[in-house]
Amino acid sequence: MTEIELSAAEQTVKAAERGRARNGNRDRREQALVGYLFILPDLLGLLIFLVGPMLMAFVISFTDWRLTGVPEFVGLRNYEIIFKDPKFGASLGRTILYTIGFVPTVYCLSLGMAVLLTRRARGNFFFRTLYFMPIAMSMVVAGVMWRFMLDPGNGLVNQLLRAVGLPGFQWLGNVQSAMASVILVSVWKSAGYFMIILLAGIQDIPQDYIEAAEIDGASRWQIFWRIILPLLKPTSFFVLVILMINALQAFDQIYVMTGGGPAQSTYTLLMYIYEKAFREWNFGYAAAMSTFLFGMILVLTLIQVRYFRSGEVKQ
Amino acid sequence: MSKPLTFYIGTAVYYVICVVLAVIFAGPFVWMVSSSLKPPNEIFSNPPILISPNFSLDNYFEVFRQAPFERYMFNSFFVATTVTVVALLLHSMAGYALARLEFPGKRVLFILIISTLMIPFYTILIPLALLVRELGWINTYWALIIPAIPHAFGIFWLRQFFLGLPQELEDAARIDGASRIGVFFYVALPLAKPVLAALAVFFFLANWDSFLWPLVATNRPEMRMVQVGIQSFTGEHGNAWQLIMAASVIAILPTLLLFFGLQRFIVESVKMTGLKG
Structure with a gap:
């Protein structure tokens, strides 16, 4: 690498640092906005199709729920049945x-x-x-x-x-x-x-x-x-x-x-x-x-x- | 010195073991193809024939006549490809955000995402089926595609990759006036190609092979994915092994092509699953 190129690279880095300092606040807001935006679709997917069903499974396990019926809360009865x-x-x-x-x-x-x-x-x-x-x-x-x-x-x-x-x-x-x-x-x-x-x-x-x-x-x-x-x-x-x-x-x-x-x-x-x-x-x-x-x-x-x-x- | 002799014996033993294992693991593939080309009366011939003199492709035509295998294949292709493409895009976005952007609550979100890796599929199977039924998605592509997309594993690996990207690359693009979103699409994403390729293979294989969820989420024949198609075909053609083997060859053809064409990426994706960050 020649000296000119080196100093050009240094200047780029310095410019970046200056830019970051100047736009610190605006940049932080942009990062947060883009960050949430980027993470949102996957997060929603995980919550709706994984975490939600996981919690639901736990809740359902305390109910008596057949195909057509309405779930009825039965406490620990299903777990008692398991052991018998x-x-x-x-x-x-x-x-x-x-x-x-x-x-x-x-x-x-x-x-x-x-x-x-x-x-x-x-x-x-x-x-x-x-x-x-x-x-x-x-x-x-x-x-x-x-x-x-x-x-x-x-x-x-x-x-x-x-x-x-x-x-x-x-x-x-x-x-x-x-x-x-x-x-x-x-x-x-x-x-x-x-x-x-x-x-x-x-x-x-x-x-x-x-x-x-x-x-x-x-x-x-x-x-x-x-x-x-x-x-x-x-x-x-x-x-x-x-x-x-x-x-x-x-x-x-x-x-x-x-x-x-x-x-x-x-x-x-x-x-x-x-x-x-x-x-x-x-x-x-x-x-x-x-x-x-x-x-x-x-x-x-x-x-x-x-x-x-x-x-x-x-x- | 007798070293050369023991060396040759050792090498011989080594290759004998290697070949025996090769026959055990790869032999069944050969037998499957061989059987799919036989007429019915030679399927259980004694002694077994590897290449039948009456060999023909009739069984393959018969499979398509007896079951809509082209439809099963299309369903699997469509679902596996869509899931792979959408998942890779969403996971790279999420992984990028977790690796390269600063925002409040990031750590908590990361831990939340990673902890979903612990949830086994059978635990959520029943609520998921009820949810999909509630949404009216039973027997639709939505049911096959949407729940298959969220996957912490992909997010985790893309995050790991983006963490390793040199900051200078981003800075250069930022100075040229690119926005954060621009940096992601034009700088970070193209650099992630090797990871994306390995993950793509992983997602495609996983969805092509999936059985239990499509079994639960669909009951109309035209919505069957290929694994369910194979299973139901076996049920209806209990003794017609030549047809079942032909159907099986059809079902593994895409994955086999992937296996030989992109073996490097398959090995990479397996290693990724095996190395814990």
Whole structure:
């Protein structure tokens, strides 16, 4: 940069400062006006379509409200029913079962794939693309497609099993295995997504740490447990929270693959809420159940926050 | 030294694992396309055939004959595109205001906006359905588009981006006489293109894939979005897997094209969701 250009730039900055001082008051008013104007549409949207309904759900949960009727205030009665309703307990149990099956499996698999892809090898990019492909498929299509491939007769999966001498299997048609099958399909759909997040987290770890450990003679195994995993804690925390929230809200794949069956073995809480609200039109009770589930997620998230923040010196 | 040998074994194991995973994750796509091209009697043939000698596109024509899939696709396209465009505009405005403008109450508004990220969709599902019914929006595009627009996530990321813009760029435009609104549209917004692209991919995918809300907000076949269309098609054609697979291929074609065409932005958008400010 030449001297003339430099001084020109300086003058521009000075002029800007002078201008700002002179027009301070007018500018402040303009900023406020434009600021409110810019924020207003989104703010209204959030208030009307998110915050409002959230508060409304809470209010509705204290009423008896059917499709055609007028909401009638019933106090805590819906919440009392929750604790006596065996169907609620059973479907909540299945939601928890789904979560316990889903969260660790996705986390371990996607972490494993992320670590696998950090190896400097030819074809990494290609493999990453393939693992990541299920993101291009909706849960609905994934569910439909897997239902086809898990067909108990001559579905592709059973044919492949028989080809290696194993018996075919009633994946979705069996009370014992339907939930596991639904979980596996959800894992298939989600693993690539979380792999990308964890991969980004691993790549953010300063390479010096790993090189220093290598020089000190640490094995790959030790590097993973002693360096990568501890330094990945913030990303892991985020991934686990998101996974848990996703798991407790799983709906599309279950609706499409089993509809809650067989013998209600995959009938989760969200299926029950959906049915109560939009099949039986019992809004009050459905709202109470969803408020309960929200409270549960909130508590679980806070527990996770505490667990992960302990011993962590960050920001 | 036997190091080369262990090295080669290690590399071989590495590639075997990579290929097995690739078959698990990408294989089903191949099988889906393959099945969509088969005549009905070969769907469950034993042993399975990858490329049928009788392969044809008949199933695809049949899908359009049996269900208004062009309508489902149009609905999804229209809704996803409109939501994406409007959302990006509104979120950039809000994000810009929160990052670059000073006004009373800004912090409180920011916290309020961010805290809406905690609200899970199923909690608001029932009141939202009642609200939309009250507004007379059931079976209209309004119901599919408007509630999908507000999203704190987009506001948050655009705010983060605008916070990082150098002040000098704005000052230069201000000296040239641009108003605050002018600075936003002609200076700040064009610079946000990479973030906007990643968010656009995120919003489009999310809306293309959405199922529960369109299921609740519409019940007329002509208002179905594509995921609901697929689900109802499955219900009506329980055993016609060749048709269901053809319909599924149709439904994922746009997202698959997006996936291969704009993979960089998709990866960016996923990373954005993963990195907490």
